[in-house]
Amino acid sequence: MLEQSNSPLAAFDGLTFAPRQDSPIWQQIYNHILGRIESGVLSPGEQLPGENHMAARLGVTRVTLRRALQQLQKEGHLTARKGVGIFVRSPPAIFSIRDGRSFRENIDTHSGSISTVTRLLACDQADQTSARILGVAVGSAIIHLRRVRLLSEQPIYVNDKYFPAHRFPDFDRVYGERQSVSDVFRAHGIDTFRRAETRISGGFASPEEAEILQLTPGTPVFRINARNTDGTNDTIEWTRGCWPLTSVEFVFGPS
Amino acid sequence: MLEQSNSPLAAFDGLTFAPRQDSPIWQQIYNHILGRIESGVLSPGEQLPGENHMAARLGVTRVTLRRALQQLQKEGHLTARKGVGIFVRSPPAIFSIRDGRSFRENIDTHSGSISTVTRLLACDQADQTSARILGVAVGSAIIHLRRVRLLSEQPIYVNDKYFPAHRFPDFDRVYGERQSVSDVFRAHGIDTFRRAETRISGGFASPEEAEILQLTPGTPVFRINARNTDGTNDTIEWTRGCWPLTSVEFVFGPS
DNA sequence: CAGTGGTCTAGACCACATG
DNA sequence: ATGTGGTCTAGACCACTGG
Numbered sequence: 445m446l447e448q449s450n451s452p453l454a455a456f457d458g459l460t461f462a463p464r465q466d467s468p469i470w471q472q473i474y475n476h477i478l479g480r481i482e483s484g485v486l487s488p489g490e491q492l493p494g495e496n497h498m499a500a501r502l503g504v505t506r507v508t509l510r511r512a513l514q515q516l517q518k519e520g521h522l523t524a525r526k527g528v529g530i531f532v533r534s535p536p537a538i539f540s541i542r543d544g545r546s547f548r549e550n551i552d553t554h555s556g557s558i559s560t561v562t563r564l565l566a567c568d569q570a571d572q573t574s575a576r577i578l579g580v581a582v583g584s585a586i587i588h589l590r591r592v593r594l595l596s597e598q599p600i601y602v603n604d605k606y607f608p609a610h611r612f613p614d615f616d617r618v619y620g621e622r623q624s625v626s627d628v629f630r631a632h633g634i635d636t637f638r639r640a641e642t643r644i645s646g647g648f649a650s651p652e653e654a655e656i657l658q659l660t661p662g663t664p665v666f667r668i669n670a671r672n673t674d675g676t677n678d679t680i681e682w683t684r685g686c687w688p689l690t691s692v693e694f695v696f697g698p699s
Numbered sequence: 700m701l702e703q704s705n706s707p708l709a710a711f712d713g714l715t716f717a718p719r720q721d722s723p724i725w726q727q728i729y730n731h732i733l734g735r736i737e738s739g740v741l742s743p744g745e746q747l748p749g750e751n752h753m754a755a756r757l758g759v760t761r762v763t764l765r766r767a768l769q770q771l772q773k774e775g776h777l778t779a780r781k782g783v784g785i786f787v788r789s790p791p792a793i794f795s796i797r798d799g800r801s802f803r804e805n806i807d808t809h810s811g812s813i814s815t816v817t818r819l820l821a822c823d824q825a826d827q828t829s830a831r832i833l834g835v836a837v838g839s840a841i842i843h844l845r846r847v848r849l850l851s852e853q854p855i856y857v858n859d860k861y862f863p864a865h866r867f868p869d870f871d872r873v874y875g876e877r878q879s880v881s882d883v884f885r886a887h888g889i890d891t892f893r894r895a896e897t898r899i900s901g902g903f904a905s906p907e908e909a910e911i912l913q914l915t916p917g918t919p920v921f922r923i924n925a926r927n928t929d930g931t932n933d934t935i936e937w938t939r940g941c942w943p944l945t946s947v948e949f950v951f952g953p954s
Numbered sequence: 955c956a957g958t959g960g961t962c963t964a965g966a967c968c969a970c971a972t973g
Numbered sequence: 974a975t976g977t978g979g980t981c982t983a984g985a986c987c988a989c990t991g992g
Contacts, residue, residue: 468961494977505963507762510978515917519903527970527977641952644899646921646944648774662770664919664944666901689901689919689944696951697896723980749958760982765959781959782990 469504470511477512481521481532488598492522492530517660520690524660533658534598539692557596562623563656564590565616567609577671577682578608585609589619592656600692602656603668603685611680625681634674637681643669644694653686664689724759725766732767736776736787743853747777747785772915775945779915788913789853794947812851817878818911819845820871822864832926832937833863840864844874847911855947857911858923858940866935880936889929892936898924899949908941919944 480486492498499509513530516522524530568574568588575582586606593601605625607615611632618631629637645667654661665686672681735741747753754764768785771777779785823829823843830837841861848856860880862870866887873886884892900922909916920941927936 470961496976505965506978507964508962511961513978518919524978525971526979527972529977639952641950643948643950645948646901646919664773664901693898693900695896695898697894725980751958760984761959762983763981766980779959780990782957782988784958784990 470508470515473502473504473509473512474515477516478521481516486532488532488534488596490532492532494529514660518663520659520663520688523658534596534600534691539595539600540695541692542695559594559597560623561592561594562589563592563602564588565619568606574606574682577679578606579679580608580610587612587615589625595691599657601685601687602653603683606682607680629674629680634680636675637672640671640673640677640679642696645669646689649686649688657686657688659688666692666694668694725763725770728757728759728764728767729770732771733776736771741787743787743789743851745787747787749784769915773918775914775918775943778913789851789855794850794855795950796947797950814849814852815878816847816849817844818847818857819843820874823861829861829937832934833861834934835863835865842867842870844880850946854912856940856942857908858938861937862935884929884935889935891930892927895926895928895932895934897951900924901944904941904943912941912943914943921947921949923949 477486486492493501495506495509495513499506502509513522513524517524520533522530523533566588568586569583570578570580570586572582574586575584578586580586585608587609589605589607591603591605592599593603609615612628614631615628618628619625622628629635647665647667649657649659649661649663649665651661653659653665654663657665659665665688668683668685668687670683670685671679672683674680732741741747748756750761750764750768754761757764768777768779772779775788777785778788821843823841824838825833825835825841827837829841830839833841835841840863842864844860844862846858846860847854848858864870867883869886870883873883874880877883884890902920902922904912904914904916904918904920906916908914908920909918912920914920920943923938923940923942925938925940926934927938929935
């Protein structure tokens with residue numbers, strides 16, 4: 445019964461989609477909504493009308509509408525929460541990450557407020573993979589740190605870091621005080637460390653990753669896998685990270 | 700009417716999908732087909748039965764079946780050609796590309812036959828972007844080279860390379876003889892060149908890219924963007940490339 | 955021409971989150 | 974209890990490809 449002109453539904457008023465004009469209807473809907481997002485008519489965090497409402501306004505079936513919505517979700521423009529609604533995600537602005545720089549050095553070249561959330565700090569036993577990479581015995585203690593990075597309140601990066609526990613007896617205390625891995629390194633006498641290897645691959649967000657990053661499961665993502673070493677080339681950190689595909693660009697080369 | 704046991708249709712015999720057991724039917728179908736591909740029951744290049752046949756055998760609607768097929772296409776396992784059929788793509792094996800190495804040095808560490816197809820060799824006028832990157836005047840002549848790389852007959856990489864024409868007067872002849880960009884460089888007195896910058900981003904295959912790579916349009920891809928410079932740090936090559944997301948892993952760091 | 959995949963409709967039931 | 978998005982059905986028409 446609502447007929448307010450400020451409702452998001454108004455964005456879907458008075459539209460006709462010439463059937464089979466030259467592009468599929470779902471693509472026309474896709475372009476229409478994308479335009480509304482990029483032009484700011486629909487702003488980040490805003491909730492869209494229900495699918496039934498939108499489909500009715502657009503004069504199409506829910507199935508057709510959903511085809512457009514799904515593409516927008518895969519591209520990171522929208523995110524859907526079951527039983528709740530569909531929301532506009534942060535604009536997938538290109539976020540350049542230059543290798544060899546710390547996260548903070550990278551983000552300082554961008555506008556927008558960045559924050560970090562520590563989701564987990566625990567002590568695990570090394571499995572075969574982590575033991576090999578960290579150069580420790582299987583079953584020995586390793587520190588597991590999971591953090592999420594937010595850009596303008598939107599999660600854009602989740603990573604898991606693993607450290608050999610024997611190298612960092614004061615990890616909990618120092619990290620608890622400073623929330624900084626670099627500071628933990630320094631507190632344990634490691635002043636110089638470097639990125640030994642970075643691997644970038646692609647995949648699709650697992651349900652867990654999707655929940656953390658506020659994405660639809662199955663959305664394509666970057667997976668990064670990196671090692672940091674100390675001055676004597678011992679591995680002191682192993683990082684696994686996950687980015688939405690459309691939110692970031694990686695830059696390698698001399699700065 | 701066909702009831703041959705060797706038909707790909709046999710792979711879909713005797714299956715029941717308990718409705719709403721614990722995972723959606725389309726996911727069960729997805730897992731079933733993926734298993735057949737990874738175990739080799741369905742081999743690369745093989746054509747699947749028509750969607751109507753498969754849907755009937757599986758006891759589901761075409762819509763439900765297509766949901767599973769679409770996911771498999773996005774992941775690079777299947778490729779569909781309108782009016783023709785659905786085919787198994789090459790296994791999306793991880794293909795490691797180490798930065799700073801030539802393509803040939805990289806592929807030599809892998810099994811499988813690699814070939815190269817030159818799709819285009821032309822002389823264009825520099826637009827604003829290419830002029831800036833190559834350090835030439837807008838409108839000046841630049842050489843445009845497009846090549847496709849095939850792994851076991853499957854296209855896995857397409858790239859466009861641009862060169863400042865004035866640096867390579869004999870480009871056509873040398874490249875025509877050797878099909879090698881390195882040889883072109885050497886023939887013009889450039890013995891040492893290096894990768895100045897590599898940028899990796901993500902996107903979705905355009906219709907043109909999809910056709911070249913034999914993917915479904917909209918499939919997620921890596922986009923790479925790189926510059927090569929000569930001994931005096933002048934840019935002599937600009938490369939834009941496109942890989943299926945699931946076919947490659949990029950490795951950076953000291954070798 | 956027959957078969958293929960691509961699109962679309964008009965319904966329906968479900969699990970989930972919220973008030 | 975209501976509304977949400979997620980799933981599924983049983984049809985239909987289309988454009989395209991190939992023999």
